Amino acid sequence: MLLKGKLKLPENIIPPFPDRSKPPDKKQQKDECEDEREDKELQTFQVGSVQGRPEAERWMGDGDQIWPSSEGSALRRPHRAIKVDIGNDNSMEKRSELEFELSQEVINLEAVQSIACCGHLDGEFRSIVWKLLLGYLPAERDLWEEELLKNRLRYAELKRELLVNPSKILVEDELLNSSRQCQENDAGGLLSRHGISNGDHPLCLGNGSIWNQYFKDTEIVEQIDQDLRRTHQDISFFTGDSSIGRENLEAMRNILLLFAKLNPAIGYVQGMNEVLAPLYYVFRMNPDGEDASEVEADSFQCFVRILSGSVDHFCEQLDNSSVGIHSTLLRFSELLKEHDEELWRHLDNTKMNPQFYAFRWITLLLTQEFQFSSIMRIWDCLLSDPAGVQDMLLRICCAMLLCVRRDLLCGDFISNLKLLQHYPEADLEHLLDVAHHLSIASSY
Structure with a gap:
């Protein structure tokens, strides 16, 4: 079987989600993630612009998180890492929920997606959940073996x-x-020479x-x-x-x-x-x-x-096609422009082409930009997104820019190139939170 005429896949691939032709409904997934963020005492925000000023301008700066209040004014919170604590009641509840879902005869993939998205996988469950989300294992448990x-x-x-x-x-x-x-020889035959074929x-x-x-x-x-x-x-x-x-x-x-x-x-x-x-x-x-x-x-x-989902990015002959890396980088640029035109314009004016930094982000699925443990957490989100890996990937890449926008707006080409090619340590849960709030329709 050939994918897009190039990629030979294993036989009998089972799609990871029942119907991906319909626009994904992320309401339930967002609600659960937002409930969890409320438990962490974080205030949610609306992505967009207020009187022409993008909300992204008040997001994350050096050492601070800035969240808008309901009146539109900025609320500053101390910068701190948000970690999932297995000892936490909510984490234990999610762990029990995941164990329950994985024990069912027919697994509810949407429920597993939601749990994985919110950061409740560990070494015990991540292997089987990734196989489910990638469609390697079917939802029916009795078919696994x-x-x-x-x-x-x-x-x-x-x-x-x-x-x-x-x-x-x-x-x-x-x-x-x-x-x-x-x-x-035992049968009394003559000795023979074994020839070597060409x-x-x-x-x-x-x-x-x-x-x-x-x-x-x-x-x-x-x-x-x-x-x-x-x-x-x-x-x-x-x-x-x-x-x-x-x-x-x-x-x-x-x-x-x-x-x-x-x-x-x-x-x-x-x-x-x-x-x-x-x-x-x-x-x-x-x-x-x-x-x-x-x-x-x-x-x-x-x-x-x-x-x-990303094999076209590795094929140089398709770079300028509608499925090549240049087209994907353009979608990434448009996503940033929609959510923070001021930052997009500054990067454009300083000739900071996304190809200089986002090419590696996208083709390697962010495996070079974060610590290894963080990569697995990011992949939990990539694999569990109903719209697919590439859509969530672009939103995370866009969130990476928004989370360092203050530095980028103050920087020139050289300083910004260095910053984005060596992305600084970040509050990963906040970054993923920003990515989840970006409009899903903007990625296409």
Whole structure:
């Protein structure tokens, strides 16, 4: 199956949500999130402009959060991180609610979305919830075992078929031929010589040669390995300093190489390793203790699914098309203009093209801009948004600008470029709160 003529997806993909052709109704999800924010004593606000002045101007500055009152005047609150406390009554209630939803014969995906969106996932539940939200697991619990087995067997077949090591094949063939020759000798036959076909010889570089394909794969593997060595070097999980770390890197290499071979029009593009990392980490650290080969198979299937919505951004030939990265950056710019024209105009006047900073934000799904633990929290929101990953992604990117607007309005091209390419530590829950309040219709 080809997506948009390019991306080869695993068979029998189940859409994560029942009907995405209809405009999503986010009222229930927003209500629950807003109830939770009220418990944290935060005042909500209306996005828009008052007498031509955007509300974004009074949002988040250096060390402060600024929220408008009902009369339109600004209320200043001390800057503080908002953390979800498992010991908190509301968090325990949400945890119990999530356990209940996941125990049902048919899981209510909308309820799971709402809980995930508000920040109530942890290591125990995140793996299974992400698989549900990505459509890798169906809503019917009794189908899980069958679906997992089918997809894992399919992945094993793809590895055997496409991740070929000619030396290993030749050794296996040699052992097989030796066994046959011994049987012939025992039967009184003459000694025979085993010939090597042209396709089996390392010096044969014809299109049908397994060695030719192996050498091409080696070039891709070298690029993948180079990128994997730079993946979250501060986390031992992703380093080759231990046997488990080396096992993790090998599994990620297999996933990225297999994706490249299944989709030669796209191949492997630098940065795909960063998109894979959160998925593989979450699945590998699942307390259920799944086998490493099962984690690898699940990660591949979900990697393809999450990349399916942004694969055009990795294809340079489509950069200027309606589905390419330039079109997405334009939508991002229009979203900012609608919600804060003053900031948009300042960035435009200083020639701060979104391509200089937001290209990486969008293509890599914000995996380079925040601490690893924050990335997983952000992905909870990306995957749980009813309108899809790309819509929520643009709103979070826009919120990132709004949350540092004071610095941006005071800055020139150089200072703003440095700020946005090295985004400062932020109050993540406040940033996500701002993103959720941006108009969903503005993203399209």
